[in-house]
Amino acid sequence: MLARFAIEAKEIEQVTRAFYAKVRAHPVLGPVFAAHVEDWHSHEAKIARFWRNAILRERSYSGNPMQVHKTAGNVRAEHFPDWLALFDETLAEHLLPDVASAWSALAHRIGRGLALGLIPVAKAGGPPPRFI
Numbered sequence: 001m002l003a004r005f006a007i008e009a010k011e012i013e014q015v016t017r018a019f020y021a022k023v024r025a026h027p028v029l030g031p032v033f034a035a036h037v038e039d040w041h042s043h044e045a046k047i048a049r050f051w052r053n054a055i056l057r058e059r060s061y062s063g064n065p066m067q068v069h070k071t072a073g074n075v076r077a078e079h080f081p082d083w084l085a086l087f088d089e090t091l092a093e094h095l096l097p098d099v100a101s102a103w104s105a106l107a108h109r110i111g112r113g114l115a116l117g118l119i120p121v122a123k124a125g126g127p128p129p130r131f132i
Helices: 009-025 029-034 040-056 065-072 077-094 097-118
Strands: none
Touching: 009 029, 009 040, 009 077, 029 077, 040 097, 065 097, 077 097
């Protein structure tokens, strides 16, 4: 299978490292991640495999991101706008605009799905769930 867009594995790894450096310093996201990540190097490597799988179709990642985010206990749908804004900022700093745009579109699609999966199901007769 062909890659979704032109990017090299080393660029994916560079963006992933730069993004998580920003996450660690972020006042909202930093504590959310710090509650779960003890070894940042291993976490970044795992997430780089996720993105290489999603973009380059390497089949280098196996996991269930939705389940991980649901069982974390402190990850909320309202965290995703901050996550995506920080990710977009990182993409723009490290990639050419067309590559950053393509990766951003994919990240936003995945982020919407994860955020929607974290919204509690509405009770019968109650109002519909509100997305971010």
